[in-house]
Amino acid sequence: MTDWLTNSLDELPLEPVPTGFADAVRARVDRECGAKSHQKRGKLLVGVFPKVAAAFIAASLLLAVGFWAGAGAKPIYRSISGGVLGESAVLTVDELFENRVSLESWELVLDGKAEMGFADATSGSFIFEQEGDLGQ
């Protein structure tokens, strides 16, 4: 059942839309917003151009500095040629092989073994224990 208030609210009349309202809105849009949007576009061009130009110049500078410091740069050190250092730096393959062999001939000892060896120094013995005896 509909109450009396709902019926009362239904009695409030509708406001009719005046004839030509849509045309009036269009005319106002053309008058107010049309002109403004053109101004805005003009402003936009004026505002954007200096920014784009500045960004282009900055990018060009960065590129130039980058090239100067990178690929286009001269070496910042002097190349060593001749002299004592030059002679000593030159090794034959045989000499290199000899050095390698002499390095490999050293028996490298594990850190643990070395520590244990020094621990035994108090008893007057520096003899390293066998690997299997470590930690026992």
Place this chain on the structure above:
Amino acid sequence: MKSEHPDVGTSLMLDFQAGNESAFDELVLAHQGMAFAVLRRVIGPNATIEDLAQEAFIRVYRARESYVPKGKFSTWFYRILFNLGLNEIRRNKRKPLYSMPKNDEGVEVEHVDHAAEAPSQGTHDADWSDLVGAALAKIPENQRCALVLQHYEGLDLTQIAEVLSISTKATKSLLHRARESMRHILAPQRDAEND
């Protein structure tokens, strides 16, 4: 290119945003009735309704660039209409409602309160729809907006809550209070009519 948004208003607005100028004209034709109906019920019979309705569509036009389709177009448009309507009410409140009548020589004459002389005469002669309109104008703004959206625009609780940016619970309470306020104002008139 036509936008394929399920909401017709939003679809037209997106077309307009994409550069289709005639979509705006379609938008006006599709929503002009709603604009007049809402403004009439929010601000009452007023000479400025047409200007306000035009202003509402001008705001839509100006929002072309910034418009983001978050919900239905009508939800957003209702907010524009309510803002304009309520601003108009506030502006009118600042103006003096009555001025002293002047005689033929332009001199102010003493105001005579005819309503006080015959308190019941006006109510008996008035049209019931005028009384309903007057009652609607008397209730608080938020209650009026909620009632207009529910009764005249057919929105449900969730939609009203979205337009008014309040919770559904608050909307329910607002609508209850709006109806109570209307009953409170109209009941004496109704009883007088029935007698």
